[in-house]
Amino acid sequence: xxxxxxxxxIAQKLADRQLPHETIARVAGSPANGETCDAxxxxxxxxxxxxxxxxxxxxxxxxxxxxVARQGLAGAxxxxxxxxx
Ligand SMILES: [Zn+2]
Numbered sequence: 001x002x003x004x005x006x007x008x009x010i011a012q013k014l015a016d017r018q019l020p021h022e023t024i025a026r027v028a029g030s031p032a033n034g035e036t037c038d039a040x041x042x043x044x045x046x047x048x049x050x051x052x053x054x055x056x057x058x059x060x061x062x063x064x065x066x067x068v069a070r071q072g073l074a075g076a077x078x079x080x081x082x083x084x085x
Contacts, residue, residue, distance in 0.1 A: 001040050006062065010039050010069050019066055021073055024053035027063065037062050 001009075013019040019039065029051050032044040039062035044050045051063040058066060 001042065003065075006040055006065055007069070010062070010066050013039065014066075014069055014073060019056070019070070020054075021070055023070075024056075027051055027053045029060070039063075039066050 010019065014021060029049045032046055032048045032050040034046070035044045035050045035057040036042070037044050037059050038056040039058050042059075044057065044059055049060055051058045051060055053063065
């Protein structure tokens with residue numbers, strides 16, 4: 001999946017609340033074991049890392065895109081990142 005499509009999909013999932021807007025306090029990486037990415041819905045291939053955030057699983061890249069997109073929304077929605085220009 002190209003990066004533009006990934007950005008659009010994750011923004012859409014945030015808008016639909018299929019992905020959380022909240023900060024996930026505990027994110028842990030581990031080798032993938034057949035998980036499906038909750039952002040792009042593709043298999044996380046064996047040999048890649050899966051990033052676990054609560055009950056969600058992400059590719060490393062997808063976690064990053066989600067995190068950036070989420071923080072872009074947080075200034076409007078939550079008190080924790082209110083310091084946007
Ligand atoms: Zn993914």
